[in-house]
Amino acid sequence: MTQKIAILGASGYTGAELVRLIATHPTMDIVALSGERKAGMAMGDVFPHLRHLNLPNLVKIEEIDFSGVDLAFCALPHATSQEVIRELPKDLKVVDLSADFRLRDPAEYEKWYGKPHCAVEMQKEAVYGLTEFYRDDIRNARLCAGTGCNAAAGQYAIRPLIEAGVIDLDDILLDLKNGVSGAGRSLKENLLHAELSGGTYPYSAGGKHRHLGEFDQEFSKIAGRPVLVQFTPHLAPMNRGILASAYVKGDPEAVYKALADRYAAETFIEVLPFGGLPSTRSVAGSNFVHVGVSADRIPGRALVVVALDNLCKGSSGQALQNANLMLGNEETAGLMLAPVFP
Structure with missing residues (x-):
């Protein structure tokens, strides 16, 4: 049976990544694509790498007829997403890729995102979308809140260690390197090639990064x-x-x-032999996660390294994995593409 899919915010990186993945899906058919600033344009003109696909043109959200849609992916900016989702049909399954429904406590959302939540009742029904840890809840969800890409990477490294009680909970340091597509497609001065290429720098340091809200929520819940x-x-x-x-x-x-x-039975998470450490190159363009562990020269300390693709497993691939569960599909459908190398 064909499942009809809408992608809201299809003119951004995560929207385009959803299209790329769904193009190989055995049961999903994209019937609507929205892009407010690019409404009326062909998807192949916005993203030339998708020219070979037979896709509907981009339209404004209010032009979409949701009556025959089985599931909508919402790849809209934070704050915009909640306003749009609360107006969608109440029986429509939704996978949200923004931050709007990740945090269960509305006060925590306001703390990290700087404004009150405008769909608090819907926030209560949202299921957190870290698939390998919320699989059963996601199967029964109507609204699934995708994780932050940084938050997913950090949790894959640390969650099982808290669950197993094998680390000191008051001594966890997480250092993360992130590709530039994680900042979105909007023009920003610091993302110009001349200002970014050839250098690396920290951002949102000192406890200011919004994904800390997810770490606080999830790690504290596990530890009690x-x-x-x-x-x-x-x-x-x-x-x-x-x-x-x-x-x-x-x-x-x-x-x-x-x-x-913890990951022995997980299709998308590969734990390397002890001492082996992963590279982002080995998972590029895929839904796979590589995890490595090394001993430190200081006794009783360890390094855990996680590599994933921020646009795929960190966002759109995770979203498709969750949508598969919500629609009763094989969880891996459309997601077994091998990484791109070199």
């Missing part, structure tokens, strides 16, 4: 008490990819075993 991590992201001169390095206090062998055991 507050868990605060040190987190510094860095913008790297690469188009795609996240490399998260987590420095933890715990026996390296126990850390490795906790991760290997």
Whole structure:
């Protein structure tokens, strides 16, 4: 049976990535694409790499007839997303790629995003979209809130270690390198080639990054008490990819075993042999995650490194994985593309 799909915000990077992935999906058919500033344009003109696909033209959201749509992906900016989703049909399944429904506490949303939430009742029904840890809840969800890409990478490194009780919860340091596509497609001076290429720099340091709200929420929930991590992201001169390095206090062998055991049955998460460390190149353009563990020269300390593609597993691939669960599809449908190399 064909499932009819709408993508709202299809003119951005995550929207285009959804189109690329769904193009190989066995049951999904894209019937509507929205792009407010590019309404009326062909998708192939906005993204030439999609020219070979037979796609509907971009339109404004109010022009879409949702009566025959089975699921909508919402790839709109934060704050805009909640306003749009609250006006959609109440029986429409939605996967939101923005931050608007990630945080369960409205006060936490206002703290991290600087304005009150305008769809608090819907926030209560949203399921957090870290697939490997919320799979059963996502299957039964109407509204799924995709995680932040940085938040996903950090959680893949640390969640199983908190669950297994193998690390010191008060001594977690997370250092992350992020590809420039994570900043979106809008023109920004600091993202110009002349200002970004050839250099790397930290941003939102000192506890200011919004994805800390997700770390606080999720890690504290697992531990049953507050868990605060040190987190510094860095913008790297690469188009795609996240490399998260987590420095933890715990026996390296126990850390490795906790991760290997937790991910043993996961199709998309590969734990490398002990001592092996991953590269963003090895997962580029794919829904796969590579995890590596190394002992430190200081006894009782370990390094955990996670590599994933921020646009795919960190956002659009994760969204499709969750949509598959919500629609009763094989979870891996449309997502088994091998990474692109070199």
